Amino acid sequence: MIHPIVAIGDPVLKARAKNLPADLPAAELQQLIADMLETMYFAHGVGLAAPQIGKSVRLFVIDSTPMVELDEEDIAEGVEAEPAIKRAFLNPVMVSETGEKWGFEEGCLSIPGVRELVQRCPDIVLRYEDENRQVHEEGFSGMNARIIQHEYDHLEGVLFTDKLSSFKKQLLKGKLARIGKGDVAHDYRMKFASAGRR
Template sequence: MILPIIPYGAAVLRLVCQNITPDTPGLSQLITNMWATLERAKGAGLAAPQVNRPYRLFLVTAIDFKAVFINARILEYSEETNIDTEGCLSIPGIWEEVERSQSILLEYQDEHFVTHTCTFSGDIARAIQHEYDHTNGKLYLDYLPALRRSLLKNKLQDIAKGKIKAAYPMKVL
């Protein structure tokens, strides 16, 4: 089932999300639905708060890479950074340059609650950092200079009010 994506301005996108357990009701179906939603939206990642679930859960996909991240914690950020353009399914139509660490050391659980500690780099590390931020109530816009955020204010207000149409289902809360 395709879930509606929650747009910028919703309180759930600013929550520090809760850890989840294998007992979390409907978790398997939620993950299945999130994959379907991500595919429909043609995105690189999707976090549970973006579908109105305050859980520490996100998905990342790329060429030859597809993973579920549960209760993730970034243990280390590399000093080496890079700047690249990012967008967000909750903020359709806005793309901005964001500086992120080139690599990260991440501890997480997969969909079977097996714990992993892995280093990720490049585009995968960027996508993980972006989605991880969602589970901590942070958006990529928070990395932009105040002046740039100010210039985006009207577009962001339109998104929050549902005045912007996306190529996928959205639901203003």
């Protein structure tokens, strides 16, 4: 089932999400993961966190394929492809973020029409449960690490716009307020808290 994506301005996006309970029925969990992937693909995203569909639980899904595919120029220059990741991450804990920060223009399904340069560490170690509730501790780098950090931030109540300079935040203030009221073009279902409509 495709869920509406919650827009900036909804309190669920600013709250720290709670752990998924250990006794959550497997069928219910699998359905939630499937719904999140379907919603993400419908909106042409590469990641989606549960708070973005109004559920304040520590779960996100990613499929980094579109972000790590090489174009013809990269291939000609001998650039090696980064392995794509399609996975659900349950109850994640960020163990470490290391390396010299690098900038990349990020966007967010909850903030359509806004893209800004965000600095993030290139290497991370994440402890998480997979969809079968098995625990892993794994390192990620490059674009995969960036996508994971972006989605992990959602579980902490942090949006990518929170990471911008005070000057940039001030410039975007009016636009973000309009998005929160539903005054924005979008081609997927959305839920606007202050507008009370979808």
